[in-house]
Amino acid sequence: DAGVIQSPRHEVTEMGQEVTLRCKPISGHNSLFWYRQTMMRGLELLIYFNNNVPIDDSGMPEDRFSAKMPNASFSTLKIQPSEPRDSAVYFCASSLTDHGYTFGSGTRLTVV
Amino acid sequence: GQQVMQIPQYQHVQEGEDFTTYCNSSTTLSNIQWYKQRPGGHPVFLIQLVKSGEVKKQKRLTFQFGEAKKNSSLHITATQTTDVGTYFCARNSGGSNYKLTFGKGTLLTVNP
Numbered sequence: 001d002a003g004v005i006q007s008p009r010h011e012v013t014e015m016g017q018e019v020t021l022r023c024k025p026i027s028g029h030n031s032l033f034w035y036r037q038t039m040m041r042g043l044e045l046l047i048y049f050n051n052n053v054p055i056d057d058s059g060m061p062e063d064r065f066s067a068k069m070p071n072a073s074f075s076t077l078k079i080q081p082s083e084p085r086d087s088a089v090y091f092c093a094s095s096l097t098d099h100g101y102t103f104g105s106g107t108r109l110t111v112v
Numbered sequence: 113g114q115q116v117m118q119i120p121q122y123q124h125v126q127e128g129e130d131f132t133t134y135c136n137s138s139t140t141l142s143n144i145q146w147y148k149q150r151p152g153g154h155p156v157f158l159i160q161l162v163k164s165g166e167v168k169k170q171k172r173l174t175f176q177f178g179e180a181k182k183n184s185s186l187h188i189t190a191t192q193t194t195d196v197g198t199y200f201c202a203r204n205s206g207g208s209n210y211k212l213t214f215g216k217g218t219l220l221t222v223n224p
Contacts, residue, residue: 031210033211033212042214042215042216042217043155043200043214045211045212045213048210048211050210055211056211091154091155093155097210098204098210099160100145100147100157100158100159100160101145101147101155101157101212102157103154103155103156104154105153105154106154
């Protein structure tokens with residue numbers, strides 16, 4: 001298994017542009033999570049899907065952030081418009097319910 | 113969400129010395145998970161503890177869950193340079209909403 005696959009690995013964009021981050025979870029995992037990591041705030045859960053359905057999006061900062069999971073093999077996190085304060089490493093993780101998470105390698109986003 | 117507090121925030125040791133990080137909660141935990149993140153890497157699942165007073169070992173790593181299920185610890189015996197990284201504990205929200213809230217982590221550096 002290739003693990004959780006995220007793309008792109010690095011993204012540099014200008015303020016105001018739309019950014020789309022992509023994630024392919026491990027086949028058979030029924031839960032998918034998007035986290036954001038910064039030095040100041042640590043690892044923050046943004047949104048959590050179970051069986052492709054969004055269960056908890058209370059961590060999504062504001063309306064500029066949206067996430068979708070159209071099928072069990074794919075999820076996207078979109079930021080529109082992006083702002084410099086969105087600069088962070090964004091991790092996708094997947095798991096079976098009540099098991100440890102498998103994280104992807106992350107997308108390092110820089111908004112200038 | 114409910115937090116878990118980790119101490120210390122940083123720990124620097126000489127290779128061969130022991131290391132312990134602690135994770136504390138003000139409320140009872142259903143379970144606790146531990147992760148390791150190497151510099152520039154992504155969190156990697158180490159273990160899950162479920163039972164009161166549980167002790168689990170992985171080679172030089174010993175994990176404990178408190179009797180009251182409000183605290184946990186990770187102890188590394190005779191540290192090596194490969195142990196460098198940030199160690200996170202994470203609590204499960206419990207119930208049907210399966211999401212993890214991560215502590216801020218303990219950054220371990222090892223002087224060879």
